[in-house]
Amino acid sequence: MDIRLHDILTMKKAHPCGSHDWEVLRVGMDFRLKCRGCGHEIMVERRKAEKNIKSIEREGQKLC
């Protein structure tokens, strides 16, 4: 899966704040993601994050 810095990931599972959207702050073995709802940052295993992705947005355009 092609995920780049500053992509917006829409997840299947919502964050407790109610938002499904996360900004990618770091890519690698793990992703650093920032919740667009509450600003909370998490580190998550790439494999786990990919399983939870519903759609990806880059520069305002939906990729999938």
Ligand SMILES: [Zn+2]
């Ligand atoms: Zn949140």
